[in-house]
Each structure stands twice: as structure tokens, then as C-alpha cells.
Amino acid sequence: MNKDTKIYIAGHRGMVGSAVWRTLEKKGYTNLIGRSSKELDLKNQEAVLDFYHIEKPEVVIDAAAKVGGILANNNFPYQFLMENMQIQNNLIDSALKSGIDKFIFLGSSCIYPKFAPQPLKEEYLLTDSLEPTNEWYAIAKITGVKACQAIRKQFQKDYVSLMPTNLYGTHDNFDLKSSHVLPAMIRKFHEAKNNNHSDVVLWGSGTPMREFLFVDDMAEAVVYALENKLPEYLYNIGTGEDLTIKELAETIQEVTGHQGTIVWDADKPDGTPRKLMDISKMHNLGWKHKVDLKQGIEKTYTWFLENIENFKEVKL
Ligand SMILES: NC(=O)c1ccc[n+]([C@@H]2O[C@H](COP(=O)([O-])OP(=O)(O)OC[C@H]3O[C@@H](n4cnc5c(N)ncnc54)[C@H](OP(=O)(O)O)[C@@H]3O)[C@@H](O)[C@H]2O)c1
Known part of the structure; x- marks a missing residue:
């Protein structure tokens, strides 16, 4: 890949797209x-x-999507299904029609069946039913994976799909109404620290296990896919390591300097007991994440502190 290759990053202002940029x-x-x-x-x-x-990009990286949590998916199923299909269909089909030879499509681990064995392997795709709360989004993403696979098969073009695990990092969403678990915890511990180290109340038992990847490592995986022709159509991207939500909370508590008590609200749901990606395919090709969880949380907290005024105005 030449350094002056014209690369279009769709969604370049988002968390993932900006990290890729x-x-x-x-x-x-x-x-x-x-x-x-x-x-x-x-x-x-x-x-x-x-x-x-007009622009004639030579490569397209698709990091644009309508994303949101369970509540948003539940309230707007049609938008999550249709807008995501529209975005990716337009990007993928127009790329094919415009003679673009390389396309990197980003999806999410929610494409895999709800009760698939752990760790999740790429071949589990379409072997069972999806998690109903986000099936609208997942089905859209699956059609994107399949569109790229079909283009590979029929036109022998390098259209590849990368499925990241839970991502976090700079430019994350810290709005407690719509954020993912890790940025939400950073915000809660930070605010509790400033509130005289008051208690932090967290949902569930703390026992579910989850995997987290720092967004710059995700960006490195995208660059790997850009600079190499990957032999298969679908790759999981993650760390291959998980931890309990309780361990996550304790790490964030330490990084933020909160010295109060963590209270687990066991009346609230826990969600899936475990969600871990099998990342052996990417490891076998030579890609591996670099930033460990504590380092990543430290970097994210530093960014949070530097930007707190900006996103407070925008997101709350
Ligand atoms: N965050 C995670 O934990 C995670 C995990 C796994 C996979 N992913 C995947 O990574 C990709 C990017 O996620 P993200 O977390 O970076 O999301 P994000 O921060 O919400 O960014 C999404 C981007 O998509 C753009 N976009 C949305 N609708 C658009 C439209 N109609 N026209 C043009 N642009 C549009 C937005 O552009 P504007 O800013 O200009 O509006 C935004 O920059 C998604 O495919 C997601 O499934 C994310």
C-alpha cells in the first residue's frame, strides 16, 4: 500500500474512525x-x-454506523436495521460499481448467536438465533459481512470484514444514558471521587465476564487489513482475554483514585455470563493487541479529564 493511496474513512469523526485516521x-x-x-x-x-x-478513493474503510445501546435498539428497531443497511449498502455497492478494489467493513461481535460456545469463532456465524435486544443491528451487520463475502467470491476483490469485541478509548461516549459499561464506569467513579468519595452503585452481581480492546489497537488491526490481503472474509478482533465486571470496576476505581465503596445492585440484570472472542485467526496472521487494559483505561481517563468540558456540553 503506497502512502499516497487515497483512503476514504467513512465515519472518520467517530471513536473508531478517528482512531483509524x-x-x-x-x-x-x-x-x-x-x-x-x-x-x-x-x-x-x-x-x-x-x-x-468525484473523489475517486482507492480504498474504503467503513467505520460509519448508527450505533447505540439496548434501549436505543429496543425503541428504534427499524432505524437500527434500515439505516445501517442503507449506510453499508450504499458504501459497498457504490464501491463495487466505482471499481474500488479494497474495502474494510467493520461489524460487531453481536453478529454471533446468543448461545454460541465461547470463545466465539468466526464459523459460528448464522448457526443459531441472535440476542433479541440487538438483533436489528446484528442482522444489518450480517448483511454487510455477506455482501463483502459475495463480492470476494464473485468478483475476487479484497472486501473483508473485521468484527471487534467491546471497544473503548479516546473519543468514547461518556453520556450515562447511552454509553457502554467501561466509559460509564469511568464517569461514575470520577464523579463519586469529586463528591467526597461517595458510594458507586453498579448494576448486577459483577460476575459476568467481558473482553475490552483499546480503540487504537482496533485501528492497528484495520491498518493490518489495509496493508495485507487477508485470506478469509471474516476476522474477529479482540484481546482474547476477559475479566469480570467486578475486576473491571476495581481497575477503574484504582485509576480514577476513588476511595469509596462499590455497591452491587443485584436486582438489576447481569446480561450474558460471558462474551469472549476467539482471535486465533488474526494471531496466526501476526496481528496482536499492544495496549493492556489498565494502560488503556489510564489513557482513556486522561482523555476524559482533558475533554470533560466539551462533551459535557454536547452529550448531556
Ligand atoms: N464502540 C464499540 O464498542 C464498538 C464495538 C464493536 C464494533 N464497533 C463498530 O465500529 C464502527 C464504528 O463505531 P464507533 O463506536 O466509532 O461509533 P461512533 O463513535 O458513533 O461513530 C459512528 C460514525 O458514523 C457516522 N455516521 C452515522 N450515520 C451516518 C450517516 N447517515 N451518514 C454519514 N455518517 C454517518 C457518524 O458521523 P458524524 O459524526 O459525522 O455524524 C460517526 O462519526 C461501527 O460499525 C460499530 O459497529 C464499535
Whole structure:
């Protein structure tokens, strides 16, 4: 891959897209392009095709999606299904029609069946039913994986899908109404520390096990897929290591300097007992994450402190 290859990062202002942009810049890539959703609504098929014709990107990295938690998925199932399919269909189909040879599609571990064996292997895709709370989003993502697979099969183009585990890091969403567990905990412990080390109340028993990957490591995986022609159509991206939610809370408590008590509200649901990705396919190719969880939480907390004023205004 030449450093002046024209690379379009869809969703370049999001947590993942911005990490990919930063990483590519650091590696010397000089011809990156991005558009905000205001400048280019990816739901608009004609606009996407026009954009490709004018800008002529040589590679597309799709980090654009309508993302949200259980509540949002539950309240807006149609939008989660349809908008995600529209975004990715327009990006993928227009790329094929525009003669773009390389496309990296980002999905999520929710594409795998709810009761699939752990750790989750790529071949478990479509072997059983999905988790009902986010099946709308998951089905959209599965169609994106399948579209890229079909293009590989029929047109022999390098269209590949990467499925990340839970991601966290700089530019994360710290809005307690819609954030994921790790940034939500950072915010709760920080605020409790400033509130005279008051108790932090967390949902469930603390026993479920989860895996977390720092977003810059995700970006490195995307760069790996960019610089190498991966032999298969689908790859899990994660650390291959998990920990209990209780251990996660204790790590965040230590990093934030909170000295109060953690109270587990056992009346609240725990969710799936374990969710861990099998990442042996990427490991066998030579990619491995670099940032361990504590380091990643420290970096994220530093970013949180530096940006607290900005996102307080925007997200609350
Ligand atoms: N965060 C995680 O834990 C996680 C885990 C696994 C997989 N992923 C995957 O990684 C990808 C990126 O996630 P993220 O966490 O970076 O999400 P994010 O921070 O919400 O960013 C999503 C981006 O998509 C863009 N977008 C949404 N709708 C659009 C539209 N109609 N037209 C143009 N752009 C649109 C947004 O652009 P604007 O900012 O310009 O509006 C935004 O920059 C998603 O596919 C997600 O499934 C994320």
C-alpha cells in the first residue's frame, strides 16, 4: 500500500474512525478523506455514488454506523436495521460499481448467536438465533459481512470484514444514558471521587465476564487489513482475554483514585455470563493487541479529564 493511496474513512469523526485516521496519519499516509454525516448522508445512495465518482478513493474503510445501546435498539428497531443497511449498502455497492478494489467493513461481535460456545469463532456465524435486544443491528451487520463475502467470491476483490469485541478509548461516549459499561464506569467513579468519595452503585452481581480492546489497537488491526490481503472474509478482533465486571470496576476505581465503596445492585440484570472472542485467526496472521487494559483505561481517563468540558456540553 503506497502512502499516497487515497483512503476514504467513512465515519472518520467517530471513536473508531478517528482512531483509524490518527493511526494512518502517524504511519505517514497522506491522502486520507472523510465527510461528516452533515456533509454526506450515507443513507443517500445517489450522494454516495457521486462522492465516489468525484473523489475517486482507492480504498474504503467503513467505520460509519448508527450505533447505540439496548434501549436505543429496543425503541428504534427499524432505524437500527434500515439505516445501517442503507449506510453499508450504499458504501459497498457504490464501491463495487466505482471499481474500488479494497474495502474494510467493520461489524460487531453481536453478529454471533446468543448461545454460541465461547470463545466465539468466526464459523459460528448464522448457526443459531441472535440476542433479541440487538438483533436489528446484528442482522444489518450480517448483511454487510455477506455482501463483502459475495463480492470476494464473485468478483475476487479484497472486501473483508473485521468484527471487534467491546471497544473503548479516546473519543468514547461518556453520556450515562447511552454509553457502554467501561466509559460509564469511568464517569461514575470520577464523579463519586469529586463528591467526597461517595458510594458507586453498579448494576448486577459483577460476575459476568467481558473482553475490552483499546480503540487504537482496533485501528492497528484495520491498518493490518489495509496493508495485507487477508485470506478469509471474516476476522474477529479482540484481546482474547476477559475479566469480570467486578475486576473491571476495581481497575477503574484504582485509576480514577476513588476511595469509596462499590455497591452491587443485584436486582438489576447481569446480561450474558460471558462474551469472549476467539482471535486465533488474526494471531496466526501476526496481528496482536499492544495496549493492556489498565494502560488503556489510564489513557482513556486522561482523555476524559482533558475533554470533560466539551462533551459535557454536547452529550448531556
Ligand atoms: N464502540 C464499540 O464498542 C464498538 C464495538 C464493536 C464494533 N464497533 C463498530 O465500529 C464502527 C464504528 O463505531 P464507533 O463506536 O466509532 O461509533 P461512533 O463513535 O458513533 O461513530 C459512528 C460514525 O458514523 C457516522 N455516521 C452515522 N450515520 C451516518 C450517516 N447517515 N451518514 C454519514 N455518517 C454517518 C457518524 O458521523 P458524524 O459524526 O459525522 O455524524 C460517526 O462519526 C461501527 O460499525 C460499530 O459497529 C464499535
